[in-house]
Amino acid sequence: MDSQPAHGIFVWNELNTRNIEAAKTFYATTLGWSYEPMPIEDGSAYCIIKMGDTRVGGIFVLAGPEFDGIPDHWFSYIAVDDVDARVGAVESAGGTVLRPVFEVLGVGRIGIVRDSVSAVAGWITPRM
Structure with missing residues (x-):
């Protein structure tokens, strides 16, 4: 991002899933997305979704008991x-x-x- 996003707009979408590899394969095949890993300080997995050179979203792995009962889903962020x-x-x-x-x-x-x-x-x- 080159400048501060405007207040109140959607700025990021994130796939929350338990199976990151299956999700990556599905979206690479159907939408042509590529991926780059993003280190997280707690050591968990996060993946940046890219379309060409543009970052278009992320993938977060639903790991741990705090996510029990939560289905895989897309999650939006608002600035x-x-x-x-x-x-x-x-x-x-x-x-x-x-x-x-x-x-x-x-x-x-x-x-x-x-x-x-x-x-x-x-x-x-x-x-x-």
Whole structure:
């Protein structure tokens, strides 16, 4: 990203799956995507999805008991101007904070929220 994304727009999509190799094969075959690994400080696997030289999304591996019962799915992230302040307003607006704000080095600060109609998304203030 060359400049700060505008507040309120979708900026990233991520496939959450237990079988990263099957997913990579499927999307490489059907959409022509390629991939590059992205190291995560906790040692877990993450993969950047690319179309040509353009980063178009990511793949996150659903590993561990905290993901039991959660099906494989696509997950969207929305850019916000101040994730700490915006997530702080979620509960008073009728939503739920599913994961408090956390830092992903080199990426930004992220909070996971459920809105007032039970839809879930990540809110991110990206690092530039």
